[in-house]
Amino acid sequence: MLFYFKGPSMRSMAGGVFMKTRQFKVFAGLFVFLFLMSTAGFSQTELQADAPRVTPMFHWDIIGANSLQPELSRIYIYLKTPFDALTFVRADSSGFEANYEVSVRIDDKDDFQVDGKVWQEKVTAANFQETNSRRRFSVTFQKFDIAPGEYKLTLGFTDRETKQTRRTIRKIKIRNYEKAKLSISDVAFVRNLEIDSLGVKTFIPDVSDYIVDLSRKLFCYFEIYNTTQSTEDYDIKYVVKNARNKKVIELGYKRKSDGARTLEAFNLISNNLSQGAYEIEIKVKQGKNKAKVKKRFVVRWADLPSSIYDIELAIKQVKYIAEKKEWDKLKKAHKDEKLDAFRDFWARRDPTPGTPQNEWMDEYYERVAYANARFSGFRDGWKSDMGMIYIIFGPPSDVERHPFDPGSKPYEIWYYYPINKSFVFMDMTGFGEYRLLTQSWEDWRYLIQH
Incomplete structure (x- = not known):
């Protein structure tokens, strides 16, 4: 196998x-x-x-x-x-x-x-x-x-x-791995890599939609295929580049060939990897034969929702619930202090402190994700009026739609029965961007705070 x-x-x-x-x-x-x-x-x-x-x-x-x-x-x-x-x-x-x-x-x-x-x-x-x-x-x-x-x-x-x-x-x-003299399998990010007496590698795959947590040891596992079955040593090099195409890791080593199939893995050194998007490229050379393979991945914070990949964007998205002093503090925080300031902001709102999960934060960014998926158009969904109301108040109890009323532009009414409130949105331009009509920033802001 x-x-x-x-x-x-x-x-x-x-x-x-x-x-x-x-x-x-x-x-x-x-x-x-x-x-x-x-x-x-x-x-x-x-x-x-x-x-x-x-x-x-x-x-x-x-x-x-x-x-x-x-x-x-x-x-x-x-x-x-x-x-x-x-x-x-x-x-x-x-x-x-x-x-x-x-x-x-x-x-x-x-x-x-x-x-x-x-x-x-x-x-x-x-x-x-x-x-x-x-x-x-x-x-x-x-x-x-x-x-x-x-x-x-x-x-x-x-x-x-x-x-x-x-x-x-x-x-x-x-x-097709049999076509070339030298080829490489896809890269698998794995945990708990072990080698038994037969040299067979066992592991737990890190399956997370190309998102990996490097707070624990992480291995890059791959296989090298050699149709010539040469036993000459392999020269293996790997390079990790960030989203700006800058090299952050570049290492190389030699590996003895096991013949037609060589199972190989190395520990991905994560000291130079902060949060963000990366690409790893592995190159293998044996004599005149060469092969390479690439894989993209994203490093994220293990204690934050998986949808958060940009801390500055995540900070902007809390403006609907942040107090003015909190908002000013978050905006003015130095780049190296933003993550801690963000964590402090949500720690004060954690309904179950002392547990690893912050349910309120998870719920909030779940709504942000939905707003982006449902209401995006000329701008990100979380910035839209519908997105704003959805993020703050959640799904409405009922929705009344009027797309074709005579003499009227398309509009929707969202009802929230628990608080006895409704919000009217109208498509003023005809391009599907509904604007909030019946509530001002101060009105719904008051609802949240009181």
């Missing part, structure tokens, strides 16, 4: 965890947090039904490698879902359990299915607290041996308790 997953049985993930749905989470204390959560619970509109989560339903990654079957290549599809994205129920014996289903379909250019699988996973949790964790995950994977070429991959994920389903489609290109 090529890639090996180390861990418990994929049919009963040990350490798996349970989550209860977000609308039932209630925390004592801060009124604003209670208000944010309560309005979300009352909404029955599509604005709530299709809202994206800061905690995604799942992360996934595809790793290409050479197959043991002649003329075929192999892809590994890894999927990781946070416990908080699953719906748990109390188990018959003790604790809680959740079940989900994963489907993979691979179609060729003519939309003919060439391969696919459907499988189920069971996740267990010892106590209720684990069910709400966003830092524990269930991981599953499947492998497929397919002829090199271009395909369409459809991945589906279904929570078997709620029947909620998410699908994602991606065009993929499966490389």
